[in-house]
Amino acid sequence: MKLNKMTLAGALISALVLGPFSAPVSAATVKPGASCTKIGLTKTLKGKTYKCIKSGQKKVWDKGRAIAATQPLTFDNLDTSRVRKAAYAEIAAGVRSSTTFVPNITFVLGPSLAQSRVEQEMTGLNRASSFWSDLYKPQQVFVSYFTEADVDWVDNAVCTQAGYCPTGMNPVISNVIKQDLPNCNSAMATRNKDGVPFFDQCLGTNSNNAKNLQTGPHEYTHWVQQAYADWGSTPNWWTEGSADYFGNTLGAYNGSTVPSQLDEMSYGSSYGWIRQELCPLSNPTIEAITNCFMYTYGGRGVAPGQGQRWTLAHVSYYMGSLATEAMIAVKGLGTFKNLIKDLKTSRFDEAFEKNYGISTQDFYPKVSKYVLAMYNQSR
């Protein structure tokens, strides 16, 4: 009898190992402290998720974690395990349903630049122009790409060929290149002297890492904003943060599954967020982050001093990107696009409350909690 039992057990194990599908685990074996086969394996049973963990020399199921009922996301339950996925699903659906639109772009290309590097940029740019085409279809735009080797060429070229001859707040591109060396990967969207959309982007040193996938769609998103809103009237967290968010998601887009590099790209924007001095966040709290959201009002802010050119943007990118993500996760892409449209006639806070059902004052503490939670997860 004993022998028979062992044979039977052996036969069962073989069947499980050889079966073409993942081995069904008997419900009775999944309970806290019962042995399991592989560290990290998870099983869901009766509203709880159990994980196989190491306990001394043994592998056992942990005590389990209750699965949150799938309540709709609201600004009061911005769960870090759900928001990124939910918002990205909206972006992916938006990309899939968009109609192809290729704007008439006049390129002003630095002599040092390889054509292949320009074509690499076009993927994200074309995705952005189609994605936004229900709101924005420019007749004509200018784009200038170059590297740091083109520093002596660029100012005259963009002025004569793209009509960007900077005055006032608009930066002189060769100065930007020199300030940013040894990196050359920054970009800026604006309008040229005739009011035609223009952006420039350095495709030089360090312009090829994951975060730079966002740059083209980021600048394109600025053009969309500019078609509806006076930048002087929108808080910078929204202006830069939404450009960062759409830049990341459209730049890294590869289908319906959340791109693997999205966490890294998102967290990459916290580099300047935490280091800037305009709104100290060395030890961020919900209250400090809420205050930083308020700080970004006043449009693009006063011109920062030498070497501080991007400091207001650095307050805005990370927390503004996460706020945009939360807005899209909770109310969908359509509502976000409606907000943009309403900026044609409404002040930002008014348009926000109309579309989101709460005031910005009530929104900031709620979303700051999400920002802090994501920051603590380095996402």
Ligand SMILES: [Zn+2]
């Ligand atoms: Zn920007």
